[in-house]
Amino acid sequence: MEEIRVKTIVFGGDGFCGWPTALHLSARGHDIVIVDNLSRRAIDEELGAESLTPIRSIEERIAAWEEISGKRIDFARIDIAQDYEALLKLIGEYRPDSMVHFAEQRAAPYSMKSSAHKRYTVDNNTNATNNVLAAVVESGQDIHLVHLGTMGVYGYGTAGMKIPEGYLDVQVMASEDEQGNQVEPHPVEQQILYPTNPGSIYHMTKVLDQTLFAFYAKNDRLRITDLHQGIIWGTNTAETKLDERLVNRFDYDGDYGTVLNRFLMQAAVGYPLTVHGTGGQTRAFIHIQDMVRCVEIALQNPPQAGDRVKIFNQMTETHRVRDLAELICSITGARMELVPNPRQESPENDLHVTNDTFLDLGLQPTTLSEGLLLEVEETAKRYRDRADMSKIPARSLWNRTTHEGVPPSLVQTGGDQPAAATAG
Amino acid sequence: MEEIRVKTIVFGGDGFCGWPTALHLSARGHDIVIVDNLSRRAIDEELGAESLTPIRSIEERIAAWEEISGKRIDFARIDIAQDYEALLKLIGEYRPDSMVHFAEQRAAPYSMKSSAHKRYTVDNNTNATNNVLAAVVESGQDIHLVHLGTMGVYGYGTAGMKIPEGYLDVQVMASEDEQGNQVEPHPVEQQILYPTNPGSIYHMTKVLDQTLFAFYAKNDRLRITDLHQGIIWGTNTAETKLDERLVNRFDYDGDYGTVLNRFLMQAAVGYPLTVHGTGGQTRAFIHIQDMVRCVEIALQNPPQAGDRVKIFNQMTETHRVRDLAELICSITGARMELVPNPRQESPENDLHVTNDTFLDLGLQPTTLSEGLLLEVEETAKRYRDRADMSKIPARSLWNRTTHEGVPPSLVQTGGDQPAAATAG
Ligand SMILES: NC(=O)c1ccc[n+]([C@@H]2O[C@H](COP(=O)([O-])OP(=O)(O)OC[C@H]3O[C@@H](n4cnc5c(N)ncnc54)[C@H](O)[C@@H]3O)[C@@H](O)[C@H]2O)c1
Ligand SMILES: NC(=O)c1ccc[n+]([C@@H]2O[C@H](COP(=O)([O-])OP(=O)(O)OC[C@H]3O[C@@H](n4cnc5c(N)ncnc54)[C@H](O)[C@@H]3O)[C@@H](O)[C@H]2O)c1
Numbered sequence: 001m002e003e004i005r006v007k008t009i010v011f012g013g014d015g016f017c018g019w020p021t022a023l024h025l026s027a028r029g030h031d032i033v034i035v036d037n038l039s040r041r042a043i044d045e046e047l048g049a050e051s052l053t054p055i056r057s058i059e060e061r062i063a064a065w066e067e068i069s070g071k072r073i074d075f076a077r078i079d080i081a082q083d084y085e086a087l088l089k090l091i092g093e094y095r096p097d098s099m100v101h102f103a104e105q106r107a108a109p110y111s112m113k114s115s116a117h118k119r120y121t122v123d124n125n126t127n128a129t130n131n132v133l134a135a136v137v138e139s140g141q142d143i144h145l146v147h148l149g150t151m152g153v154y155g156y157g158t159a160g161m162k163i164p165e166g167y168l169d170v171q172v173m174a175s176e177d178e179q180g181n182q183v184e185p186h187p188v189e190q191q192i193l194y195p196t197n198p199g200s201i202y203h204m205t206k207v208l209d210q211t212l213f214a215f216y217a218k219n220d221r222l223r224i225t226d227l228h229q230g231i232i233w234g235t236n237t238a239e240t241k242l243d244e245r246l247v248n249r250f251d252y253d254g255d256y257g258t259v260l261n262r263f264l265m266q267a268a269v270g271y272p273l274t275v276h277g278t279g280g281q282t283r284a285f286i287h288i289q290d291m292v293r294c295v296e297i298a299l300q301n302p303p304q305a306g307d308r309v310k311i312f313n314q315m316t317e318t319h320r321v322r323d324l325a326e327l328i329c330s331i332t333g334a335r336m337e338l339v340p341n342p343r344q345e346s347p348e349n350d351l352h353v354t355n356d357t358f359l360d361l362g363l364q365p366t367t368l369s370e371g372l373l374l375e376v377e378e379t380a381k382r383y384r385d386r387a388d389m390s391k392i393p394a395r396s397l398w399n400r401t402t403h404e405g406v407p408p409s410l411v412q413t414g415g416d417q418p419a420a421a422t423a424g
Numbered sequence: 425m426e427e428i429r430v431k432t433i434v435f436g437g438d439g440f441c442g443w444p445t446a447l448h449l450s451a452r453g454h455d456i457v458i459v460d461n462l463s464r465r466a467i468d469e470e471l472g473a474e475s476l477t478p479i480r481s482i483e484e485r486i487a488a489w490e491e492i493s494g495k496r497i498d499f500a501r502i503d504i505a506q507d508y509e510a511l512l513k514l515i516g517e518y519r520p521d522s523m524v525h526f527a528e529q530r531a532a533p534y535s536m537k538s539s540a541h542k543r544y545t546v547d548n549n550t551n552a553t554n555n556v557l558a559a560v561v562e563s564g565q566d567i568h569l570v571h572l573g574t575m576g577v578y579g580y581g582t583a584g585m586k587i588p589e590g591y592l593d594v595q596v597m598a599s600e601d602e603q604g605n606q607v608e609p610h611p612v613e614q615q616i617l618y619p620t621n622p623g624s625i626y627h628m629t630k631v632l633d634q635t636l637f638a639f640y641a642k643n644d645r646l647r648i649t650d651l652h653q654g655i656i657w658g659t660n661t662a663e664t665k666l667d668e669r670l671v672n673r674f675d676y677d678g679d680y681g682t683v684l685n686r687f688l689m690q691a692a693v694g695y696p697l698t699v700h701g702t703g704g705q706t707r708a709f710i711h712i713q714d715m716v717r718c719v720e721i722a723l724q725n726p727p728q729a730g731d732r733v734k735i736f737n738q739m740t741e742t743h744r745v746r747d748l749a750e751l752i753c754s755i756t757g758a759r760m761e762l763v764p765n766p767r768q769e770s771p772e773n774d775l776h777v778t779n780d781t782f783l784d785l786g787l788q789p790t791t792l793s794e795g796l797l798l799e800v801e802e803t804a805k806r807y808r809d810r811a812d813m814s815k816i817p818a819r820s821l822w823n824r825t826t827h828e829g830v831p832p833s834l835v836q837t838g839g840d841q842p843a844a845a846t847a848g
Contacts, residue, residue, distance in 0.1 A: 122551070126546065170595065171611070172594055195617065211631045215625070215628045220823045
């Protein structure tokens, strides 16, 4: 079976999600251009942190991929939030069929570190997304844009309903008829974007993105898919495992590391896993291999021009933080340490998510219970000598009222995670 | 009765709304600092357009005000979207009690002119608002922020309900109980931000603003009032009338001029008023004198720390475009010319708005039927020799599908107006 050659730009293709996506699509016959300004590597330097895995320079990665697969990936170093002209020129010359947009600052704690970090995150993420959209319009081309959003934009998931895939049917009470005459109040059905309640500046930028997408889809008939993703776990995919020079990033610091990655590192070096309060917060997860597959599926199922934005929930399972800790303890023999949560509010929260679209489209999820052992052996233990354990605690204060010190819930959540339930 | 001296910063205080607001508050005993980067004057040059009224430089305006009133207003030329450090320093040194934020690019047609204009509007407005919010947090001060939003963020007003003041009670169907167990679907009541459906990039930036406000009010307990304003009409207030050097701006060009101002100019120079289609679109209006009064009322009624954003609808009457044209014709003896609307969709739309808050707080509206004659005599006719009639038509194309030329509805709407019903 011959594969159709699709031209795809991967914005943020040097990052944790972007790099394995670029390789996965390249392996499946896409012609790939990676666009990245390497800001994530600069942030590693700013934070004095480093990927646990020894990631290579983008040039070395791409050269290794060509050596191994015989497939070429192009790279353009463009800051898409700042250099619109270069972005437009690339789109005009390359004429992509589709673009996958990962190029944003994606850590909630980082976005809350200081005023400068808040402003950088809003400025970078909003202008990156708006520039991509404006460039598609200006190019006059019909390009399918797939964006990575997060389920962290929502905060109403606890009212007893499942988080739907982007839209919500609501009933409002109308007291006028279509002609504007006063009538008895009567219920009217409407479908609206699911109301948001973001818990950090980072999550808020995803709400801003969502507003931009809805506008351009309506006004310019752009074809847009927004993937509301859970927390990625796992490090490598079939392609990044082919050679160590292709290895993917593994973040474990207090800003970018997810709760799972930080537990893994604590276990790998023989520290107890510190769970604050009851560890009762629920999070949605998806393995990195499933993530790249979902992006591929989304690319194969574009909306039509004139359609509203397609929104899919991209996650496969939900877990409470303490259950995750227990799972890792049972695999590694590590201990779990419950330390008291000084904050008043209940740290328990539920999360119920609809994810039918991807399952219907054939996704076969990797489960945490299957994949975790491999992750411990192949990543956490293998590279543990590279770890700097002093980087694990989160240091960002969410607001002025978290003056007691580090809000303990942050130490747990980190990375790309709904912070609504924990923010002060 | 001695008035309490309140320290207030007016961002965008050289603009159409900001200047009369600064004078009104100064007259009522506020200590005022105007912050403006004079970008609106630069846009006049870019467009080759000019205020019909001979507005003076900000320095001359302020000197004239001191001469006449004995009150001093300070001015700081700061681009609040770009120069955060200067903004923070000003807030730190001046220690305002409140701030009124008008400093945004506010014309829908201008925001749609080109990719560069779209990007400028998103970048300027989003960063201006986020910088102000981040600076309040960083300053550690408790400052009430009043922002000017627009009712143009809404697009659901035609479903038979009145546009409420910011929030909407909805019923959603829940199929799980609070513990996450599957139960019979049952209705759950929620209050959400009124769903938006902006019709231009400019209006969309006001949705972005709204998201920023909701976040900072929740996370940082900032006290914020967002005034969802209708189209301002009229030019001068009690204070700007005191001396010609204090005269306010009057825009009549296709980008910044409102439909009303453009009709007034057509009438003043003896042209027929061109109404496209049936002129059936309804718009909300408020006189500039009432606007400054509303801002004062909003400042006197701040939310408390921890409250959600206070949202008021700031308008006093609604009119269809053809009714406005008829009103002006009946006052001036001008003719009205209905020209066919080449677009398919029905250009009729209704608008029903709740504005109880300001009426309850004592606002006594100036009505169009009372004030319009004065506006014709004191502004349109008085300065008609300064008019450049070639500037009246709108030239912005909303999107690729409006290739027939200027979307006719735009010629009517212009300025700060809901474009939802007209955008292609
Ligand atoms: N990692 C997760 O668990 C997760 C979960 C949900 C959603 N997401 C979303 O997926 C996307 C990618 O996340 P990630 O984990 O790969 O993050 P990452 O930081 O590893 O990768 C982002 C990449 O984008 C680049 N970038 C940022 N701003 C740019 C700009 N202005 N111009 C060009 N390149 C720029 C960075 O240099 C980096 O290589 C993000 O939008 C994130 O919000 C991630
Ligand atoms: N005029 C209306 O009918 C109307 C209706 C609804 C809402 N509004 C809102 O009221 C506000 C003021 O509108 P206006 O009619 O006075 O507009 P305007 O353009 O006359 O005034 C805006 C002022 O802000 C300044 N400004 C813009 N960006 C700035 C920046 N980054 N830093 C510093 N100053 C900056 C401009 O120089 C200008 O003087 C806007 O936010 C607008 O959306 C106006």
